[in-house]
Amino acid sequence: MSEVxxxxxxxxxxxxxxxxxxxxxxxxxxxxxxxxCGGQVGFTLxxxxxxxxxxEQLQEQARAAVAAVPGVENVNVRLGAAVRSSLPSGNxxxxxxxxxxxxxxxxxxxxxxxxxxxxxxxxxATGARVGLLDADVYGPNVPVMMGIHENPRAAGNGRILPxxxxxIKTISVGYxxxxxxxxxxxxxxxxxxxxxxxxxxxxxxxxxxxxxxPPGTGDAQISLAQLVPLTGxxxxxxxxxxxxxxxxxxxxxxxxxxxxxxxxxxNMSGEIFGTGGGEKTAEAFSVPFLGSIxxxxxxxxxxxxxxxxxxxxxxxxVARAFAEIAGKLAAAIATRKAYELPILxx
Ligand SMILES: Nc1ncnc2c1ncn2[C@@H]1O[C@H](COP(=O)(O)OP(=O)(O)OP(=O)(O)O)[C@@H](O)[C@H]1O
Ligand SMILES: [Mg+2]
Numbered sequence: 207m208s209e210v211x212x213x214x215x216x217x218x219x220x221x222x223x224x225x226x227x228x229x230x231x232x233x234x235x236x237x238x239x240x241x242x243c244g245g246q247v248g249f250t251l252x253x254x255x256x257x258x259x260x261x262e263q264l265q266e267q268a269r270a271a272v273a274a275v276p277g278v279e280n281v282n283v284r285l286g287a288a289v290r291s292s293l294p295s296g297n298x299x300x301x302x303x304x305x306x307x308x309x310x311x312x313x314x315x316x317x318x319x320x321x322x323x324x325x326x327x328x329x330x331a332t333g334a335r336v337g338l339l340d341a342d343v344y345g346p347n348v349p350v351m352m353g354i355h356e357n358p359r360a361a362g363n364g365r366i367l368p369x370x371x372x373x374i375k376t377i378s379v380g381y382x383x384x385x386x387x388x389x390x391x392x393x394x395x396x397x398x399x400x401x402x403x404x405x406x407x408x409x410x411x412x413x414x415x416x417x418x419x420p421p422g423t424g425d426a427q428i429s430l431a432q433l434v435p436l437t438g439x440x441x442x443x444x445x446x447x448x449x450x451x452x453x454x455x456x457x458x459x460x461x462x463x464x465x466x467x468x469x470x471x472x473n474m475s476g477e478i479f480g481t482g483g484g485e486k487t488a489e490a491f492s493v494p495f496l497g498s499i500x501x502x503x504x505x506x507x508x509x510x511x512x513x514x515x516x517x518x519x520x521x522x523x524v525a526r527a528f529a530e531i532a533g534k535l536a537a538a539i540a541t542r543k544a545y546e547l548p549i550l551x552x
Contacts, residue, residue: 210242210277215249218271224253225260226541231268238286245279247272254540255413256287256333259533289334289413292437292542300404303337303412305437305539307468308430310460312452314421316444317473319347320509321499321528322418323374325440327516328525328532329414330373337368337412338376339403341430342420343396346380353512357381361408368407372517377407397429404434414536431463437539438468440496445475445483453487468538469496471531476501494538497531500524 219237220230231237231251240249251268253261265283272281291304309322322338330336340348349355352374358366358381368375379399409415417436420426430436441456453470460467470491472484475498488495499505502524508515516525 208277210245210247210275212240212242214275215240215242215247215272215278218275219268222264222267222271224264226537227254231264239284245277246282247275247278247280248282248284250284250286252286252288254287255289255536257329257533257536258287258540259530259537261285287333290540292539293435297434300409303404303409303415305413306415306417306434307437307535307539308341308417308419308427308439308465309442310419310427310439310456311421311442312454312456316442317499318421318442319351319418320505321440321442321471321473322416323348323351323509324505324514324516324525324528325532325535326374326414326416327372327514328529329416329536331516331520331529332532332536334413334536335411336374337409337415338374339415339417340376340378340380341400341403341417341426343379343399343426344420346378347509348376348378348418349380350512351509351514352376354378354381358407363408365406365408368409371512372514375409375412377403396425397433400426400429401433414539427459428463431465436465438466438542440468440535441470441493442473443470443484443487445472445480445498450487450490453491457491457493466542467491467493468535469494471496472498474501475499494534496534496538497527499527499531 216232220232222231224234227234236252238250238252251265265285269281269283272278289304295301309318311318326336326338340346352371354369354371358369361367368377369381439460443453457467470484470488470493475481478501485495505515505524508518516528519525
């Protein structure tokens, strides 16, 4: 019986391609902890995100490839993930936050907060470490949508601890002011508040920090872009915006502050508002289209009840739509040009 060698196993794995990165898993450096004991082979496939939409497919391809090597009797492929950082070191977000994604739109009420909360929940469900920063200091919606009604505690080192629900760490001005009290801050104070949310909150290790932006293209957008290098932005739109004006404004704003548009989401898609506008818009501006979220009463109910629909009904079509978009978003982040991985010589 032929002896199984590391070289033979790696040779077989070189035929397994990551469909997004268009490279084989060996040269990408995904193969870790390879152990061969007689006919038993075990290794970890360490992907760039736990939200990889094709992770089970890659796992199976890797298993099958190695199983075909002469002498191999049993293959154990563990899935792992190491999310890479898109932020330069020494930025205001700190070394522990790997990616910052603004959820924005050209106008109010299109579902930014709803998408931010549900995408955060969908990413967390894959095992990613997720944070949600509510940058809407004038009308914070995150506390109600997350079902959090308490004050953040001090971490003991002069910093504050984020509040946690549904596996997501969050911070919001809404946790600090009395319900119904208007927040009347001017630009500089808003800038300071956002700065504190990055610098003075004990986030810990975060793979994806989603930022729920306020409506419009004002102070918070500019502040945020000045404070931290954003990985990119997700633009939420509604299907009927055929004029494209609002989305054009949002995309224009991103481009002005040199923030990459990671994709467009069409929210409230269906009979009432129509469907297809989001995709057309994305095409018109040559940015990726991430998918549509249907208009569903359970989405609003989840938001009002503080249990995102992705958590309350994970198997519902709308939760699946959020999960699919979260996977595409994570893949879009992992395949950004800036991330191009060095080819490993093995
Ligand atoms: N797909 C959906 N189906 C049903 N209701 C939805 C959907 N998306 C959002 N909603 C509801 O629409 C309303 C507006 O959504 P949301 O607050 O998320 O918008 P927003 O863009 O964050 O608004 P603002 O600009 O005021 O911050 C909420 O009541 C929300 O529950
Ligand atoms: Mg909102």
